Amino acid sequence: MSEDYYDLLGVSKNSTREEIKKAYKKLAKKYHPDNQETGDAERFKKINEAAAVLGDDKKRQHYDQFGTAEGFGQGGGAGGFDFSSFQDAFGGGAGDFGDIFDHLGDLFGGSFGFGSRGGRRRRAKGNDLRYDIDISLEEAAFGTTKKVEFSRLGKCEACNGSGAESESDIITCPDCNGQGQVRRTQRTPFGLFQTTSACPKCRGEGTSIKNECRKCDGTGLVRETKNLEIKVPAGIDDGMRLRIGEEGDAAPKNGVNGDLYVFISVMPHKHFVREENDIHLEVPISVSQAALGTNIEVPTLLGKATLKIPAGTQPETVFRMRDKGIKDLHGNGIGDQMVKVVVKIPEKLNKKEKKLFEELGEESKKSGFFKRLFE
Ligand SMILES: [Zn+2]
Numbered sequence: 461m462s463e464d465y466y467d468l469l470g471v472s473k474n475s476t477r478e479e480i481k482k483a484y485k486k487l488a489k490k491y492h493p494d495n496q497e498t499g500d501a502e503r504f505k506k507i508n509e510a511a512a513v514l515g516d517d518k519k520r521q522h523y524d525q526f527g528t529a530e531g532f533g534q535g536g537g538a539g540g541f542d543f544s545s546f547q548d549a550f551g552g553g554a555g556d557f558g559d560i561f562d563h564l565g566d567l568f569g570g571s572f573g574f575g576s577r578g579g580r581r582r583r584a585k586g587n588d589l590r591y592d593i594d595i596s597l598e599e600a601a602f603g604t605t606k607k608v609e610f611s612r613l614g615k616c617e618a619c620n621g622s623g624a625e626s627e628s629d630i631i632t633c634p635d636c637n638g639q640g641q642v643r644r645t646q647r648t649p650f651g652l653f654q655t656t657s658a659c660p661k662c663r664g665e666g667t668s669i670k671n672e673c674r675k676c677d678g679t680g681l682v683r684e685t686k687n688l689e690i691k692v693p694a695g696i697d698d699g700m701r702l703r704i705g706e707e708g709d710a711a712p713k714n715g716v717n718g719d720l721y722v723f724i725s726v727m728p729h730k731h732f733v734r735e736e737n738d739i740h741l742e743v744p745i746s747v748s749q750a751a752l753g754t755n756i757e758v759p760t761l762l763g764k765a766t767l768k769i770p771a772g773t774q775p776e777t778v779f780r781m782r783d784k785g786i787k788d789l790h791g792n793g794i795g796d797q798m799v800k801v802v803v804k805i806p807e808k809l810n811k812k813e814k815k816l817f818e819e820l821g822e823e824s825k826k827s828g829f830f831k832r833l834f835e
């Protein structure tokens with residue numbers, strides 16, 4: 461797995477932010493890919509990842525507690541580094557770690573955005589959301605439509621998601637002339653470097669905002685109540701989830717919405733128990749019904765149906781009723797209903813029943829029932 465972040469930066473577990481910052485700066489200089497003597501892109505990437513976590517109190521606490529970095533793809537390989545997380549950690553000047561950029565910017569021209577190397581920013585994605593619904597077994601079997609209402613972040617209508625008070629407040633970024641990138645040539649202890657990086661003022665967007673939208677404070681997002689009709693397909697089972705694409709939180713600046721995940725719980729049924737696509741049911745019958753045979757009426761998901769009990773049916777016999785189960789979610793046929801008969805021995809007999817059972821007993825002796833059992 462990934463190397464320990466403290467080891468990567470060569471600091472102890474209880475080092476201060478200042479110490480971490482210092483260690484990071486030293487290593488960043490050493491391993492920066494533009495450093496022709498000791499540059500090491502892979503290593504540089506790793507120490508940036510470590511610093512992004514240890515430089516953020518919340519992320520550091522999470523890392524100390526769980527040993528993993530929240531928000532970083534684990535084992536994601538070369539492409540696993542997410543520039544947006546990195547930027548969040550250093551928070552565009554919000555966190556006091558942000559000045560590392562300024563410092564290193566002096567040395568290297570600030571080319572820290574791996575994601576921005578090619579000049580392309582990934583489209584931002586909103587948060588995924590979860591909604592839980594309970595459905596009946598019948599609804600699971602035949603499918604249903606559920607109305608759901610939930611709260612999510614939506615696009616601010618006042619500014620159409622731009623975050624600007626009016627259209628004229630969206631101006632071309634003066635620092636990069638709308639390019640989203642800045643190019644710098646700089647004299648450093650390692651020689652002359654020319655670097656391209658995401659414009660720090662506009663974060664690579666090419667535009668900046670003069671007056672922020674008052675309705676959304678410039679975020680482009682407002683909380684909204686969303687109503688949706690969720691189609692639950694026939695055959696769905698307990699514990700499954702449906703992904704409703706792009707119905708989660710909106711993303712700032714016209715990114716794509718996150719997804720909505722609808723988690724399905726199927727409530728227990730009074731009579732039926734589901735096992736994959738089959739339905740199991742227990743039905744009580746009397747001793748005489750089992751001995752003589754009969755037709756009984758049993759409930760199924762599709763309504764009442766007749767089940768033939770042949771003469772001489774033994775207790776716990778299971779009868780299969782074909783195609784009375786659940787239609788497969790992926791169209792692979794339909795399940796059966798399995799009916800187990802439970803032969804009930806009467807606990808109380810009236811006079812006549814008692815007499816008849818006694819006669820039956822006498823008759824059974826004559827017909828040899830049990831006779832050879834233990835001989
Ligand atoms: Zn707005």
Ligand SMILES: [Zn+2]
Binds near residue numbers: 635639659660665
């Ligand atoms: Zn700019």
